[in-house]
Amino acid sequence: MKTPVRARRRSAGVVSSGRGSGGVVSPGRRSGGTQFCGQDPALAVSGLRKTYGGRVVLDIEELAVSRGEVFVVVGPSGAGKTTLLRLLAALEEPDAGEVRLGDLFRKAGQAGSSRRPGGPSSLRSPGRPGPDVVWRRRLAFVAQHPVLFSGTVLENVTLGLRLRGVAPTVARDRALAVLAELGLGDLAAAHVFGLSAGEAQRVALARALVTDPVALLLDEPTANLDPANAAAVERAVRRAVGGRGLAALIVTHDLFQARRLADRAALLVQGRIVETGEACRLFERPRDPRTAAFVRGEMIL
Ligand SMILES: Nc1ncnc2c1ncn2[C@@H]1O[C@H](COP(=O)(O)OP(=O)(O)O)[C@@H](O)[C@H]1O
Numbered sequence: 001m002k003t004p005v006r007a008r009r010r011s012a013g014v015v016s017s018g019r020g021s022g023g024v025v026s027p028g029r030r031s032g033g034t035q036f037c038g039q040d041p042a043l044a045v046s047g048l049r050k051t052y053g054g055r056v057v058l059d060i061e062e063l064a065v066s067r068g069e070v071f072v073v074v075g076p077s078g079a080g081k082t083t084l085l086r087l088l089a090a091l092e093e094p095d096a097g098e099v100r101l102g103d104l105f106r107k108a109g110q111a112g113s114s115r116r117p118g119g120p121s122s123l124r125s126p127g128r129p130g131p132d133v134v135w136r137r138r139l140a141f142v143a144q145h146p147v148l149f150s151g152t153v154l155e156n157v158t159l160g161l162r163l164r165g166v167a168p169t170v171a172r173d174r175a176l177a178v179l180a181e182l183g184l185g186d187l188a189a190a191h192v193f194g195l196s197a198g199e200a201q202r203v204a205l206a207r208a209l210v211t212d213p214v215a216l217l218l219d220e221p222t223a224n225l226d227p228a229n230a231a232a233v234e235r236a237v238r239r240a241v242g243g244r245g246l247a248a249l250i251v252t253h254d255l256f257q258a259r260r261l262a263d264r265a266a267l268l269v270q271g272r273i274v275e276t277g278e279a280c281r282l283f284e285r286p287r288d289p290r291t292a293a294f295v296r297g298e299m300i301l
């Protein structure tokens with residue numbers, strides 16, 4: 001028995017978007033201000049801080065994800081995982097800090113993004129998309145409960161390309177290729193109302209991947225799926241990241257999923273990263289007692 005998905009017209013900025021085409025310009029060395037460490041990461045965070053009502057819910061000193069890498073942030077409910085992704089996706093404004101996405105930089109207190117590290121927002125000009133749109137088009141964010149709009153699977157997957165001005169036949173070919181890659185080729189003409197939760201999740205992933213993003217952000221990608229569907233989504237994620245050289249940042253409370261997917265991982269507790277490392281080292285030989293407790297399945301407050 002298939003579970004119907006919520007189907008409603010999507011609102012701009014809530015669902016995934018990505019870059020239309022072209023490569024990422026490699027940034028030069030930063031001349032001042034915050035330094036991003038690591039080897040030319042596709043996605044990097046520095047001094048990122050978010051408060052709600054005066055309460056600090058996220059405070060991350062440093063985090064970087066390279067191309068072709070799956071980085072999993074694992075942590076208990078309320079740790080700040082979704083907040084992190086929403087900040088990275090430019091759906092929330094940070095109180096402090098800076099995020100880098102390819103050659104774009106987004107800084108607290110400066111609306112939008114800049115190509116010049118530390119420079120003013122400079123991407124807006126008449127007739128061109130604003131800086132937040134430029135930013136969101138470079139990454140794909142798949143929310144925990146992705147919203148598909150009423151229509152066919154193919155229409156959902158081609159929408160992002162059509163909004164970027166891609167010719168309908170080209171958009172169709174690209175969408176069909178991604179659907180085939182995710183094992184959804186037979187469902188291209190199906191209406192989204194009839195999809196199972198696992199199929200809907202993969203359609204959301206297809207919609208994210210078709211726009212050729214620099215980075216893929218996934219929020220609890222299999223939280224509501226049975227093990228077989230969860231495994232299908234995980235396989236699709238791994239293949240998509242490896243094949244495209246994407247930087248993938250996945251957040252989950254599911255330790256087992258983190259172990260299966262992560263190249264590197266971090267434990268987030270109460271908005272702060274407790275420990276980061278190669279996934280096998282982190283999970284098998286945790287250094288911090290809180291990581292050890294989380295790995296043992298003990299509750300962390
Ligand atoms: N819009 C908001 N307003 C106020 N508090 C929020 C808001 N969004 C999240 N929070 C709070 O921030 C903390 C982190 O939430 P969230 O990022 O959703 O955690 P997680 O995804 O790890 O479960 C929680 O205490 C949550 O209640």
Ligand SMILES: [Mg+2]
Nearest residue numbers: 081082083219
């Ligand atoms: Mg969450």
